[in-house]
């Protein structure tokens with residue numbers, strides 16, 4: 001997978017970043033973490049959308065079960081909030097195996113990894129989140145563990161150091177990454193199956209919302225769910241978060257039942273518009289259209305115009321605007337697409353050098369930054 005500009009990266013929306021408290025941010029906040037466990041589908045049948053991934057994974061797991069073997073190592077790649085952690089737990093559940101959860105940043109030394117690997121039970125699922133952030137020595141130990149179920153534990157230092165081989169029970173590694181492009185090829189190649197998670201269709205998110213509403217004991221009608229789905233940026237985590245805010249509004253301002261009107265009014269209060277743009281996204285777009293006639297305009301100038309840091313505009317607002325085909329990054333600067341004018345209800349100036357000649361996906365003339 002290439003590292004394109006259209007992916008919301010954790011660097012862009014990390015917990016400490018400027019997007020920390022954003023209602024439409026894709027990284028989990030503390031609130032999300034508290035409720036997500038309760039909303040996670042428990043098996044493949046309950047997991048909504050991602051049809052291809054589900055079908056392929058179902059085959060991999062069924063075949064392993066039929067052989068009475070441990071499933072192949074699985075790599076899950078995709079943007080934050082699309083269901084990687086959820087799927088890893090489902091893999092363990094479907095295999096009837098225990099799961100051990102750790103993450104790349106938690107494994108600083110090869111010894112940390114050796115300790116985990118040597119304590120695994122046969123058939124156990126080892127979930128390694130943010131696998132692209134593991135240290136190099138640990139990564140090299142993992143190669144051998146994945147391939148031969150063996151590690152060499154180095155005892156001592158310098159010329160007297162010896163490698164003691166250690167046999168491991170067969171296990172299934174499930175790696176998750178938001179940045180598959182950052183994985184070294186030797187690591188990527190050792191996974192038997194790679195699942196690329198895509199953004200969800202509105203109809204799928206609508207099902208996610210219905211399911212969550214019933215788990216949260218909230219009454220919602222189909223139009224109410226559709227309205228929230230359309231504002232959720234293709235991401236179940238955001239859908240669940242918006243649902244909770246709408247539920248609050250419905251309780252306080254109405255009889256608790258979520259309808260289209262209630263959803264629209266509630267999300268209006270939080271400044272999340274019909275397409276999932278928030279205040280920052282719209283400020284960037286509005287400046288581009290109203291102050292610069294749709295561009296092209298340099299990033300720094302645009303950032304000053306909205307009173308934000310360059311990085312905030314580039315990493316927090318732009319990825320979604322580009323993905324939505326509202327903004328294009330060109331060698332001459334940022335340019336609004338015709339869809340941007342339509343979305344903000346403005347008329348594009350005729351003639352002149354403005355207006356992107358890009359298609360609806362805004363993919364023309366992009367840099368690869």
Ligand SMILES: Nc1ncnc2c1ncn2[C@@H]1O[C@H](COP(=O)(O)OP(=O)(O)OP(=O)(O)O)[C@@H](O)[C@H]1O
Pocket residue numbers: 026027028035036037039040041046047048049050079080081082083084085086087178208236237240
């Ligand atoms: N296909 C799905 N069906 C129903 N709910 C889902 C689905 N995918 C994700 N969710 C819900 O979205 C939330 C976020 O999912 P999850 O934590 O698995 O995302 P993630 O890909 O691991 O994100 P991150 O990259 O931040 O770790 C969970 O509460 C989960 O219940």
Ligand SMILES: [Mg+2]
Pocket residue numbers: 084085086129176
């Ligand atoms: Mg996760």
